[in-house]
Amino acid sequence: MSKRVRTAVFPVAGLGTRFLPATKAMPKEMLTVVDRPLIQYAVDEAREAGIEHFVFVTGRNKAVIEDHFDKQFELEHTLASRGKSRALEELGRDLPQAGQASFTRQQEPLGLGHAVWCARELVGDQPFALLLPDMLFRAHPGVLRQMMDAYEATGGNIIAVEEVAPAEVSSYGIVGRGAGPDEGFSITAMVEKPKPEDAPSNLMISGRYILQPEIFSLLAEGVRGAGGEIQLTDAMQVLIRQQAFTGVKYDGRVFDCGSKIGFLAANVVFAMDRPDIAEPFRAELKKLGVL
Ligand code: G1P
Numbered sequence: 001m002s003k004r005v006r007t008a009v010f011p012v013a014g015l016g017t018r019f020l021p022a023t024k025a026m027p028k029e030m031l032t033v034v035d036r037p038l039i040q041y042a043v044d045e046a047r048e049a050g051i052e053h054f055v056f057v058t059g060r061n062k063a064v065i066e067d068h069f070d071k072q073f074e075l076e077h078t079l080a081s082r083g084k085s086r087a088l089e090e091l092g093r094d095l096p097q098a099g100q101a102s103f104t105r106q107q108e109p110l111g112l113g114h115a116v117w118c119a120r121e122l123v124g125d126q127p128f129a130l131l132l133p134d135m136l137f138r139a140h141p142g143v144l145r146q147m148m149d150a151y152e153a154t155g156g157n158i159i160a161v162e163e164v165a166p167a168e169v170s171s172y173g174i175v176g177r178g179a180g181p182d183e184g185f186s187i188t189a190m191v192e193k194p195k196p197e198d199a200p201s202n203l204m205i206s207g208r209y210i211l212q213p214e215i216f217s218l219l220a221e222g223v224r225g226a227g228g229e230i231q232l233t234d235a236m237q238v239l240i241r242q243q244a245f246t247g248v249k250y251d252g253r254v255f256d257c258g259s260k261i262g263f264l265a266a267n268v269v270f271a272m273d274r275p276d277i278a279e280p281f282r283a284e285l286k287k288l289g290v291l
Contacts, residue, residue, distance in 0.1 A: 002155035008046040008129040011115035013059030013106040042133040049144035054101045055122045111229025117219035135207030139252025146250045150184040156244035160208035169199040173233040176200030182249035192226045192233035206254045
């Protein structure tokens with residue numbers, strides 16, 4: 001039986017240059033879709049999948065993420081004294097339990113592979129989930145939960161994928177598809193941000209992974225890839241010679257909230273999914289002539 005995945009890593013050190021000036025003093029992971037920060041959605045998804053240890057790889061200007069996942073006594077006291085028990089209860093539910101969250105810093109922006117490597121001491125010698133909080137999913141059950149089902153069947157390394165338009169393959173990591181169904185097929189290759197003519201398929205790596213700890217020693221080599229950065233995809237492409245990688249074409253869709261259009265679309269779609277907001281929001285859009 002495969003070793004259980006208890007730990008999830010959240011790389012949150014990125015500079016967020018695509019959202020300046022919003023992200024000058026505020027981490028991009030704290031941008032909100034409706035009323036929840038992006039990082040909260042990723043943590044919720046991990047918790048739904050059974051994760052018990054939440055490892056955040058942060059950087060300078062990111063202290064507010066640590067505060068977000070802590071108790072806020074003044075606020076809780078005020079909510080309690082005003083009888084806002086539902087809001088209070090919801091705030092409590094969002095938090096990892098005491099001792100379940102760990103924070104470390106990526107001291108230099110050397111790429112995603114380096115950020116993951118920075119988590120090695122906190123993860124130890126066990127499989128772990130990796131969630132890139134920019135990538136927000138509308139999926140029920142959550143994408144990591146769907147991947148856990150594949151992991152329980154096959155073990156090894158699991159990567160969530162979704163089809164993208166051919167013109168978009170050069171913005172993502174792309175996998176080659178081998179035998180097996182959408183719920184778990186064998187991955188034959190991985191390429192980071194290929195030119196459309198070099199892409200092995202149009203299946204993008206959509207920011208959710210279950211990885212074996214052997215990835216850390218490959219990342220330690222610090223080989224630079226696309227964009228001069230230490231790329232996780234390159235290390236995975238080496239590991240695939242020794243270990244199985246399984247692709248999961250999940251049921252759901254991703255919003256790339258690292259792009260303005262993806263982020264704005266997520267806000268509209270997630271608002272429309274909310275029973276308390278959908279109707280008044282639709283009415284307002286109609287009034288404004290947008291719908
Ligand atoms: C990273 C990964 C890439 C993946 C993407 C998903 O790229 O390297 O393989 O497709 O996340 O968001 P980045 O967005 O950091 O350039």
